[in-house]
Amino acid sequence: MPTAMPAPTPTAERGDERGREPMTVSPEPSIRSRSPSLPPGSHYIGIDLGTTLLRLCAYHPDLQTVRFVPNERDKRKTPCFVAFPDDIELVESGRKACDPVVGEEAQRWLFKYPKATVFSWAQLVGLKFDDERVAFYQRYAPYRLVKDKYARVCVEIEHDGRQKHYRPEDLTAILLTYARQNAEQALRHPITGSVITVPAGYTLLQRDATKEAARQAGFQHARLISNAAAAAIAFGFDRPAHPTSVTEYVLSFNLGAAHIDCAVVGIDEEVFEVLASAGDVGFGAADVDVRLLMHFVQDLSKQSNRKLTSLDLLSLRFGAEKIKKALSTADSISHTIQLSSGAYAMTMTRELLETLCADFFDRCLVPIQQVLVEAKMDITKISKVVLSGGGSHFPKLRDRISSLFPGNHIYDFALIDKHKAVGYGAGIESALLSGMRSPNITNYLLIDSLSFSLGILDTTTNTIKTLLKRNTALPAQTTVTLRPIPPTTPPTSTPPAPIAVIKLYEGDTTDPKTCHLLATLSTPIPTQDKHITLSIDVDVDRTVLVTLVSDETEKNVRVTDYPMPVFDVSEDWERGVGVTVVGAGERKGQAGGEVEGMEIQD
């Protein structure tokens, strides 16, 4: 396979598109390549980072399989709990009061220090405090959520008589640090890279926050892949022999505690292509617990002398989780939950649970329909449905999904434990990034795609023009030409040089209010009749790079290279708001339509 294949450089292509001489802007790798190259021999590890559980997975080239790495307690799964208990027991063991404890060790403090033991925070990562999902979360959390100076959500922890604020990603960082230390101890070598599974519906901001957590935890590089993609990879390694020349299309459905992930994946030998993905973040199997919890509360309200404390709510919540799991296999279960007002004994049937959750199942099916449409995939072309995630094995849900696909399409894992499918996929991807090769992964590759469209604000219509559509394969690049028109009324005095302001959005609608503003870019407007060329590059790590070339005179000047704002920059984003809007633009090229309108600030 010749690797020196012809393809134009993006810069030259800009010239072609406009029928002019190719421009001579040469790429500067130090600026343009964003994700780090780790030195040869660096080790990556796969991390199945769920809402409630974390699994560490490493590829073993000699055994040609993924091994699950034990934590310090020799368990292959770690509950996602972080606690900051001010307990004399810990102080006596030499631990500083502010040191967090993680995993099982943290879980055992839940009822003693409910205000200092955090769980299920993954769904809060990257959210603004005003988000309705934050309010919903707060209703059932014993600790307080607060707003930081960037209006993002933080968890308030009381220890040592003082309140401390932790961003959700700080908690993830604590958990990932623990994971990395466990892995280094078990594998006996340093680990500098990670492949972390996240919900498919995570926005760039949520992904950035997760990457920031990984950085804090000592990983120089973190590749994020969706749970659904990871499970599809596991399927590819588990499936029976398949004719190598035929693409197999699978629908991968992952139901976690606080997310639904769905993807259509095309599998050709060892190449996995994510054709479309969709998800629901902040909604998942834990909503079943909440329904059960509400049912219990209602039931208890009928009994006299029952007053529920916040600890009781916590007991009911975790009791509900146990009952839900039991009802995945049993038809009915009797269970007793200890409350402050005495024992609460109840019997729950699967039938009642299904009644309580009827609309829950409906909502689970929405992303399935969505990805089939977006992948332009006829249902008959889907050869298998791959289910993963604790909630996906619920019989009623299985039936509902099964009924969408004629014939028996639900895949039962043969070699891989179905609960470990997501971790398995992350482990395989980590092998690729580590540069490992073994007979069963000689040419493995995952081609992932964008989760949400990227576009810029067309200020003449106040709508968003999509430049890169969702589900575009990564890496992706596109170029558009913007033509500003000078202000219609000439300024009376000598104004400062006009500046074009370009706003980059992430989202799937044309309404800027429902999309996320990623960055506001500005560039001097060239003299009349000249273009501004805007290129967007999204690399495999979904780092977005915008290049503005303002070609005043014949010299080409790259005005700015604007990487995705680092997670901490947010005040700056609104720069350039409230300016006069005039202008029209034109664009000739393959992808996208006309992008018109620029804001002109004078």
Place this chain on the structure above:
Amino acid sequence: AERGLIQPTYDEATYYDVLLPELAPGEAKFAFDVDERLLRNKFLRLQQAVHPDGYGQKSQTEKLCAEQQSSFINKAYQVLRDPLQRAQYLLELNGVSIEEGESMNDPALLMEVLDARERLEEA
């Protein structure tokens, strides 16, 4: 395939040159009919060779080249696999630009235009 030295790209290549070289015999004359399986196969084999994930532990320059080539192949595949986009691209290669505002959303009409042009050229 061993991932060898990756090279910078050259300027004038079309999507056909990269993904369907057998349909791009030099002259600006490209076929509309493509074998989808052939196209997909070529796309996947090329990505296996140039995808940046295979260059994670190589130099920044090599990684950058891989990134540029990989995104060009992605773009080429996206256009060529879709009949409407492919037709628009062909028109463009033939110097027919579709003016903004009168976007061609009717594949049948587009085919007709293409056919007409081909007949004209052969005449």
